[in-house]
Amino acid sequence: MTRYTGNRPRGRDESDEQLMLNAGQGDRNAFDELVRRYSSRMVNVAYQVLGDRELAEDVAQETFLRAYKSAARYRQISKFSTWLYTIALNLCRNELRRRKFKTYSLEGMAERDEDSKIRVDIPDEKTQPDLDMERKEAGTLVRQAVEKLPEKFKAPLVLRDIQELTYEEISKILDLPEGTVKSRINRGRMRVKEILKPYYGSESSGGVS
């Protein structure tokens, strides 16, 4: 389930923090190594928060650019990954606020019923026997549901349930107490469940998956 375990460094085995300190002293290769280790995670976290692939690439690029600009002033006051996630999520937040974030993927698919509950129309592909397809569809569906979450629930949920970070790390990245983080994640999960209930509800009366 965990797919963001971090790539093992190929050519260098210094810690992230050491690489960043080296980058601050002009070692461009050290910074390239950090980009190699974290580019996938940064693109994905931005994609899961913003829901737009192009925008996610731009945010990830900007994240690294800002980190590079600060390399000379970098001090090891926190874990490098935590620091990098903080930059990325701040940029995502700016982006959401600047653009009055519109949902992309669910546009035209999700709409509000009279009782204000979000309805998701699922393409009728459930009869397809391919299990991989079903899994993929489930992943796509839940990702779209996550996109619909308010910002304050979305970021903690993405960091915990998709990026697999610890509560402590999330607490530092979002600068929130751990209790608040846990509460927001729980509420985010409940909202995702409610969004998906019309779809899952019709077929989940059977066994537990």
Add this chain to the structure above:
Amino acid sequence: MKCSQVIENLGSYCRHELADTQAHAVEEHIASCPQCMKEYRLMARVMGALGEIEPIEPREDFSLRLSEKIDDWEARKRVFWLGALAGFIRSNRRVLATAATVFVFSLLTSVLVIQRMGSGEDVRLEERMVSPAGITGERGYTGDVVEGIAMEGFGMESFAMREIPQPASTTSDSVYMHYVTGDRPAYPGEEFEDYVYRPVVRTVSGSGQTF
């Protein structure tokens, strides 16, 4: 455990995040509550699906594009500083000429003062030292007072002030290193991230010993 509490904790239960006692309480409840059992099944599917979200790969040219942006930024930074320096010189010719005159005068005065110090007279000069970015330690003398550290971009606003303490022994020379710690640099994304932080440490003469 009430239904509302159980439902709130279902996600954590599915991810095995609950303490054993809480987990048992949830299990006992859902075993006897059909509605919560239904909610549990739904949550288990949601949590499973969250794990099925396919990660995307950065575009192949991600590193290359980033590298170009970094090169571009470094080139612009060089041009900016050269331009700023040239502009400063152009617009402050008179001031610089005056400063040069004062400098020469001060130099001559210093020579005289050093000559007098050699004769045992207690005369001290103000020392102004500019340290490179990030270095916050400067040499000081017994009794000196560090006026402060200023951040470029904020004018000469001091934010640290500390008197240099007496050395343990005054028998040897009384010059030793003094360290001043400053504020942390801004994080990228913070409002002031584009400012250049260059500590300027200025010591003013105290009532130090003759040396």
